[in-house]
Amino acid sequence: MKSERKATVKDVAERAGVSTATVSRVLNGDARVKPDTVLLVNRTIEELNYRMNRIARSLKTSRTHTIGVIAPEFRNEFFMNIVTGVEEELKKRGYSVILCSSRERREEETELIGMLRDKGVDGIILIPGSSEGEHLKSARPLPLVLVDRTVDGFPCDAVVGDNYRGAFNAADMALNEGARRIGFIGGDMKLSTARERFEGYEAALKNHGLTPREEDILFGDYHEESGYLLMKELMGRSDPPDYVFIANYFMHLGAARYLLEQKSPFPGLHILSFDDMPLASFFPYSSIIVAQPMEEMGRRAAELLLSRIESGPGEREHRVIRLDTSLRKVL
Amino acid sequence: MKSERKATVKDVAERAGVSTATVSRVLNGDARVKPDTVLLVNRTIEELNYRMNRIARSLKTSRTHTIGVIAPEFRNEFFMNIVTGVEEELKKRGYSVILCSSRERREEETELIGMLRDKGVDGIILIPGSSEGEHLKSARPLPLVLVDRTVDGFPCDAVVGDNYRGAFNAADMALNEGARRIGFIGGDMKLSTARERFEGYEAALKNHGLTPREEDILFGDYHEESGYLLMKELMGRSDPPDYVFIANYFMHLGAARYLLEQKSPFPGLHILSFDDMPLASFFPYSSIIVAQPMEEMGRRAAELLLSRIESGPGEREHRVIRLDTSLRKVL
DNA sequence: TTCTGTATTGTAATCGATTACATTGAATTT
DNA sequence: AAATTCAATGTAATCGATTACAATACAGAA
Numbered sequence: 001m002k003s004e005r006k007a008t009v010k011d012v013a014e015r016a017g018v019s020t021a022t023v024s025r026v027l028n029g030d031a032r033v034k035p036d037t038v039l040l041v042n043r044t045i046e047e048l049n050y051r052m053n054r055i056a057r058s059l060k061t062s063r064t065h066t067i068g069v070i071a072p073e074f075r076n077e078f079f080m081n082i083v084t085g086v087e088e089e090l091k092k093r094g095y096s097v098i099l100c101s102s103r104e105r106r107e108e109e110t111e112l113i114g115m116l117r118d119k120g121v122d123g124i125i126l127i128p129g130s131s132e133g134e135h136l137k138s139a140r141p142l143p144l145v146l147v148d149r150t151v152d153g154f155p156c157d158a159v160v161g162d163n164y165r166g167a168f169n170a171a172d173m174a175l176n177e178g179a180r181r182i183g184f185i186g187g188d189m190k191l192s193t194a195r196e197r198f199e200g201y202e203a204a205l206k207n208h209g210l211t212p213r214e215e216d217i218l219f220g221d222y223h224e225e226s227g228y229l230l231m232k233e234l235m236g237r238s239d240p241p242d243y244v245f246i247a248n249y250f251m252h253l254g255a256a257r258y259l260l261e262q263k264s265p266f267p268g269l270h271i272l273s274f275d276d277m278p279l280a281s282f283f284p285y286s287s288i289i290v291a292q293p294m295e296e297m298g299r300r301a302a303e304l305l306l307s308r309i310e311s312g313p314g315e316r317e318h319r320v321i322r323l324d325t326s327l328r329k330v331l
Numbered sequence: 332m333k334s335e336r337k338a339t340v341k342d343v344a345e346r347a348g349v350s351t352a353t354v355s356r357v358l359n360g361d362a363r364v365k366p367d368t369v370l371l372v373n374r375t376i377e378e379l380n381y382r383m384n385r386i387a388r389s390l391k392t393s394r395t396h397t398i399g400v401i402a403p404e405f406r407n408e409f410f411m412n413i414v415t416g417v418e419e420e421l422k423k424r425g426y427s428v429i430l431c432s433s434r435e436r437r438e439e440e441t442e443l444i445g446m447l448r449d450k451g452v453d454g455i456i457l458i459p460g461s462s463e464g465e466h467l468k469s470a471r472p473l474p475l476v477l478v479d480r481t482v483d484g485f486p487c488d489a490v491v492g493d494n495y496r497g498a499f500n501a502a503d504m505a506l507n508e509g510a511r512r513i514g515f516i517g518g519d520m521k522l523s524t525a526r527e528r529f530e531g532y533e534a535a536l537k538n539h540g541l542t543p544r545e546e547d548i549l550f551g552d553y554h555e556e557s558g559y560l561l562m563k564e565l566m567g568r569s570d571p572p573d574y575v576f577i578a579n580y581f582m583h584l585g586a587a588r589y590l591l592e593q594k595s596p597f598p599g600l601h602i603l604s605f606d607d608m609p610l611a612s613f614f615p616y617s618s619i620i621v622a623q624p625m626e627e628m629g630r631r632a633a634e635l636l637l638s639r640i641e642s643g644p645g646e647r648e649h650r651v652i653r654l655d656t657s658l659r660k661v662l
Numbered sequence: 663t664t665c666t667g668t669a670t671t672g673t674a675a676t677c678g679a680t681t682a683c684a685t686t687g688a689a690t691t692t
Numbered sequence: 693a694a695a696t697t698c699a700a701t702g703t704a705a706t707c708g709a710t711t712a713c714a715a716t717a718c719a720g721a722a
Contacts, residue, residue: 008708019672024710034670055395055451056708058386059677066429066450074415080405087405087432096446098397099430101418115427119397120386224609257613278555278584279610284591339678350702355680365700387678390707 007048016044027052058120065095067305068116072104072129077277078249078294079127082147085298086125093306095122104129113139123305131190143308147301150192150320157308159301159321161292163193163274166325167200167245168207170272170290173327174243175208179270183241184212185230185251187222194222197247197274216241220251227254235259235266242268249275256283276328286331293323338379347375358383389451396426398636399447403435403460408608409580409625410458413478416629417456424637426453435460444470454636462521474639478632481523481651488639490632490652492623494524494605497656498531498576499538501603501621504658505574506539510601514572515543516561516582518553525553528578528605547572551582558585566590566597573599580606587614607659617662624654 009027013020018037025033026041033041044050058064067090071079087097098121102108109129113136116124123143126136133154136144146158174182184201187194205212218234220226227246231254234240246252252273259266260283269285276291300321340358344351349368356364357372364372375381389395398421402410418428429452433439440460444467447455454474457467464485467475477489505513515532518525536543549565551557558577562585565571577583583604590597591614600616607622631652 009710010708020709021673021711022671025671028710032670037670051445051449053390053451053708054449055386055389055393056677057710059384059390059679059708060710062386062677064386074411074418075408077406077408080411084405084432087430091431096429096431096450098427099418100422100427101415114382118382118385119427120384253609253613260613260615282584282588282591340680341678351679352681352703353701356701359680363700368700384678387707388680390678390709391680393707 006053007050008053009050012041012044012048012050015048016041062120063122064120066119066121067095067097067302068112068119068121068124069097069099070102070109070112070116070124070126071099072102072127074099074101076250078275079148081277081294082127082298082301085295085300086147086302087298088295089299089302090306093302095302095306102129106130106132106135110135110138113142117142123309125301125305131188131192143305145301145305145308147297148193152192155318157304157318157320159297159304159323160193161297161325162322163196163325164200164203166274166290166292167197168204169200169325169327170288171201171204171245172207173288173329174245174270174272175204175210179243181213181216181241182243182245182272183216183234184218184245184247185227185234185255186217186219186247187251189219191222194219194247201245222248222250224250224254224257227251228258229254231255231258235269240266240269243270243272245272247274249273249277249280252280256285259283259285281328281330284331287329289328289330291326291328293325297323337384338381339384340381343372343375343379343381346379347372393451394453395451397450397452398426398428398633399443399450399452399455400428400430401433401440401443401447401455401457402430403433403458405430405432407581409606410479412608412625413458413629413632416626416631417478417633418629419626420630420633421637424633426633426637433460437461437463437466441466441469444473448473454640456632456636462519462523474636476632476636476639478628479524483523486649488635488649488651490628490635490654491524492628492656493653494527494656495531495534497605497621497623498528499535500531500656500658501619502532502535502576503538504619504660505576505601505603506535506541510574512544512547512572513574513576513603514547514565515549515576515578516558516565516586517548517550517578518582520550522553525550525578532576553579553581555581555585555588558582559589560585562586562589566600571597571600574601574603576603578605580604580608580611583611587616590614590616612659612661615662618660620659620661622657622659624656628654 009020009023013023022033022037023041026038069083069086071083073079090097100112102112124139125145125147127147128149128151131152133151136154144156146156148160150158150160171182186198189195202212218230220230246255271285271287274290276289280289340351340354344354353364354372357369400414400417402414404410421428431443433443455470456476456478458478459480459482462483464482467485475487477487479491481489481491502513517529520526533543549561551561577586602616602618604618605621607620611620
């Protein structure tokens with residue numbers, strides 16, 4: 001086996017005795033090629049072990065079949081569940097993923113968008129790290145789809161969970177099963193999801209004729225530590241609520257850590273929380289969990305993006321897909 | 332602002348009154364260009380808002396500054412910690428990452444390697460999903476670095492944790508603090524890490540004059556469910572060990588789930604386990620945790636790969652970097 | 663028989679950079 | 693002053709595909 005350089009269309013063309021145009025046509029399944037020729041060319045391709053240089057193709061077609069995906073963090077199961085869905089769907093459709101982490105910083109997002117465009121991605125899927133979107137304009141006119149969160153002042157295709165209804169339903173179920181007071185440990189209210197969840201919770205209470213008590217409501221930032229601290233504050237009081245709604249999974253972990261740390265458990269304490277991850281049902285407290293279809297969010301985002309890419313800039317309306325959540329009762 | 336098509340070197344050259352060669356030289360920091368000209372060209376680049384077409388460049392240089400990374404699973408914190416390190420280091424050096432999931436399947440790995448090569452990646456970092464490596468030959472002559480696990484019969488650059496010493500040290504510490512019997516819940520012994528951890532455990536016992544008891548040793552497959560089942564089997568017996576060594580984080584989670592499920596706790600039970608993740612220290616049992624430097628493993632893998640890429644096929648020896656682990660005592 | 667249409671294939675330009683080699687003019691050497 | 697060197701730049705080929713347009717052959721139409 002000689003170590004010849006990689007075969008090109010030209011080599012294939014020569015050996016098969018046809019032109020490069022014909023080889024290219026076969027490669028691209030052009031119907032106008034005589035079936036015999038197709039066979040011949042394909043055989044030659046096999047013989048030479050030819051593999052097309054996709055970079056050359058990209059140069060000519062300005063399509064790379066590569067999508068940029070920006071997530072705030074890779075060490076975050078929630079985001080990675082979404083990314084899993086994205087990759088799965090894209091792979092199925094012949095695309096691959098350049099994955100980048102924004103570290104939740106706006107400047108990084110901007111920079112990454114520039115880098116991705118330079119690399120010629122066909123579109124971008126972004127899980128926003130913050131609530132502002134001004135800087136996302138730099139993606140235009142590349143197709144862009146947001147996932148999980150929307151951003152203010154930047155209308156854009158997006159796939160999100162129905163945070164409002166999810167929160168509403170969870171709180172409603174709790175009240176129906178006899179909750180008397182539901183505390184709330186929320187995320188950063190600058191984020192769309194944090195606001196919507198709070199609003200759902202609030203609405204459910206009102207719906208049951210209750211007014212949320214000011215002092216039962218605490219806001220933090222969606223991170224583990226924040227959940228720990230706020231849970232400590234809430235449960236450290238003399239008269240804590242019987243139910244606590246924790247606005248996301250990581251805060252839930254933090255809160256659970258606080259609870260597990262305590263010498264004596266809190267009897268009759270119930271937890272509500274978002275996102276059904278492996279550990280959400282681990283802790284020895286009865287809980288109601290709002291499950292978002294994370295992978296589906298990813299898949300739908302990929303679908304939406306590809307439909308934009310493959311049908312050109314047809315429809316100009318932005319589409320926001322809001323996926324249903326479901327409840328899971330634990331214990 | 333007219334919507335002109337994107338500027339090219341040619342446009343810049345014309346406007347600046349120089350040749351494309353000169354523009355290219357400025358772009359690439361070629362020292363032979365007169366400083367005045369550099370200024371002129373750079374100014375023109377700004378004016379035209381020029382951004383180089385990296386695909387064209389790749390075609391000419393056959394370098395994409397893109398690395399393929401293959402992990403068995405995205406929903407796995409351990410792997411994603413490694414990937415975080417990889418991305419961080421690569422980004423710092425001007426590379427980006429095409430991330431793919433092999434779903435732990437060999438055929439997928441093969442297919443992905445082919446796809447990545449077609450896309451022109453400059454090298455591949457792979458977290459092997461299985462212990463066989465025959466199929467990895469298809470990556471040659473692309474630079475390839477394995478992380479976390481090595482594979483049998485395929486010598487290759489790799490970065491791994493020191494599983495043997497990690498396991499040894501943990502068991503040793505346990506024995507020094509008075510462990511009488513240490514059970515072992517291991518992973519699939521076809522994996523290098525599973526074997527090494529078991530050997531370390533075994534050696535520590537022998538070193539203390541103990542012989543591991545056949546019946547205290549169970550093997551599973553590194554997944555949560557497996558940890559649950561084996562823990563159940565082990566602790567369900569009439570005379571369970573006082574310490575249990577659980578071979579990885581996910582089995583640890585499963586085992587912990589079993590323990591938390593029990594009405595009455597097992598007093599005096601101690602856990603040994605691998606990988607220091609957020610939840611490893613959550614559970615109400617005293618534990619010794621072997622912490623692998625996950626992100627550093629990723630960073631080192633990236634470094635090693637880039638050194639191969641950037642220095643050409645100089646050194647022919649494969650290098651296996653074995654990183655130290657550390658112990659963390661909980662409770 | 664000549665013309666037109668269709669099916670198939672070929673020729674050559676093109677995508678946007680890089681770079682080997684050629685060229686120019688000025689500085690230095692002799 | 694002629695020869696040599698060097699710095700700075702330009703010309704044009706090249707990377708490996710795609711594709712507009714041209715060309716060819718052969719069918720059936722007139």
